[in-house]
Amino acid sequence: MDKLKIANKEFSSRLLSGTGKFRDKADIKEMLKQSGSQIITIALRRVNLENPQDNILNYIPKSTTLLPNTSGARDADEAIRIAHIAREVGCGNFIKIEVIHDAKYLMPDNEETIKATKILAKDGFVVLPYITPDIITCKKLEDAGASAVMPLGAPIGSNAGLQTKALLEMIIENSNLPVIVDAGIGLPSHAASAMELGADAVLINTAIATADNPPLMAEAFSMAIKAGRVAYLSKLQKSSKYANASSPLTGFLNL
């Protein structure tokens, strides 16, 4: 399969995995193995002083590219502060901008996201912004120095699939940046559909983390994403309302 390129880095896996909601952190290690993910998202929070030894970095191989998110940020300034804290840990300069102040649907604030992207990209970050799908926002993010765009398929954690399909298609057709469909993907078939549309990658968290067997579900997503990508590369044909015979249309003995 062809490689995914973000900034100057190449990745053979097109499945980005999230690390939230795992019942048992030990599953994260096995999930990463089965998913083949080379980029994973993590969040930043205060250290749990009751159990200070329990750090998620203990479960993640050093070769993985960490994509810290700015979850918890309600505006650009907070996202910028979180990004700087993330870089200070010393695990690279990738950052997923996530600015949310809508508690019901967890929709991102595109305007504040553009603001934060501009400042952080100038400051040397590899910025991957999480957005409500909109081609104008994508163009502005490209101008602001983003390294990819991450439009949502459906609200975070909803497992509702590609509810924004028509908007995603517009973005994929027009974007000069890699398009990573993030949020809402609940089934491997949703992920395969996103890849068939021409998305460059997908990010999965809830659907894998909350499965009864997360490593096995990670394997399923990995296969679906590969299938979708290869199908896209093989140039799918348009569907039609009418039949188009696959066998010769002549009668059996009428040659």
Add this chain to the structure above:
Amino acid sequence: MDIVLNSKPHNMKEKSSLYDLLKNLKLNPDNVVTELNLQIIKKDKRESTILKNSDRVEIITFMGGG
């Protein structure tokens, strides 16, 4: 002296450094970021950063997220 650690009061010996605080809490200093009064204190400055009464310290690390 009393500092405010992650929004909670925390008692410490006078003239303790930020590095001493991490050591007392048994934290791996490589896995955390320290902020003193909203300013990030870089890893190599922790030993020379002496805490004062009422200082606000945040210790932040990575956790699971999407």
